[in-house]
Amino acid sequence: MEDYKTYTLQNYRSLPQISHIPDECIEAIEIVGRVFPFKTNSYVAERLIDWRNVPDDPIFTLSFPRREMLTPEQYARIRRLVYKQNKRALTDYVSQIRSRLNPHPSDQMRNVPAANGTRLEGMQHKYRETALLFPREGQNCFAFCSYCFRWSQFSGSDEFRFSTGADIAPYLAYVKEHREITDILLTGGDPLTMNPSILRNYIEQFLMPGMDHVRAIRIGTKSLSYNPSMFTTGRHAGAIISLFDKTVKTGKHLSIMAHFTHPVELSTDEAKAAIAAIRSSGAQIRTQAPVMKHINDDPRVWAAMWQRQVELGCVPYYMFVPRDTGARHFFELPLSRCHEIFRRAYSSVSGIARTAAGPCMSTGHGKIQVLGTSEIAGEKVFAMRFVQGQNPELPAVPFFARYDAEATWMDQLKPAFGEKKFFFEL
Ligand code: SF4
Structure with a gap:
């Protein structure tokens, strides 16, 4: 299903743009690429990266391993092992680092x-009405994001992977039995890396008798950024759009949960044509991304992205806070900064572009949105709420945390007003 030439650690030196990458960045790719899965493609290289701006270009940082993604000690040790060609010690040390990088953030297990x-x-089965399905054949992506929170899906270790087996009957039986499930999210990886006939097989299962309680099928994907021609001129484009069309005609809602990190991903003719093709099928496109230092930590970037999305007929959906996984120290931002970026972006677009919830943390209890800061009874606080909860009673109940300018995640916050626990911990 890949319509562009792929580059990995094995062949990236054959990229036509290789001379634009400084020597120290080449070394970093060789070293850091041993820990974090690395893959990009000719579309990203030719159409999205501004090579005059490397290494600071946001899409270069989204796509290529950077030295600062490892600690100086980790970097130095891997470098030594690579140059000594000590394969066994290298493999052991890489898996040691990976196991410390929290492969399953937010207690997903x-x-x-x-x-x-x-x-x-x-x-x-994350929320009462929503179940995520990780199809075995869709645990890959067209290119890998350097901040991927699902990096363990591509690390080669089965121990860390979520994936269905060859037999999906038990999964279907579970969904049939759980009538409270109204939404199925096909996720990965990227389910659109699957051959359309396999994708059709998954989708059609939820159109069958006994699945009438499933009202929405969602597909999480970054294909509009990494492989847009698959919807227009790619060899399977017709099959994909007609599958979407058929799904919509059954009366179920089909939502493409598109991952867009930066407005440049929406600027190409290929991306615009792909969005138009999907919309012509009657499927809706909702958009989401994390706010990441070095990539999109600027309100102007988010305002431009939401504005452009609305013009193209997409619905901005979530701005996420970086999760506690992978090279988090390189990408993370204080919650106070995430909120400031959200607030300034939100206030600079018109009402129809203000549909995104953010900044949101996907925690083990649910999705928590930072609503803002305030001072109540002499105490500076974060006002917060759940937008999704494992416990269905949690959403839309406001609560407060003591303000902490440096905190980057929920587990670093304390309840406000001298309380010992947050209401959802009682
Ligand atoms: S598209 Fe999603 S799953 Fe794939 S590499 Fe990027 S963040 Fe990870």
């Missing part, structure tokens, strides 16, 4: 349901 005493390892 606890959302894995069970049927007849067997864990359904390719599913997360």
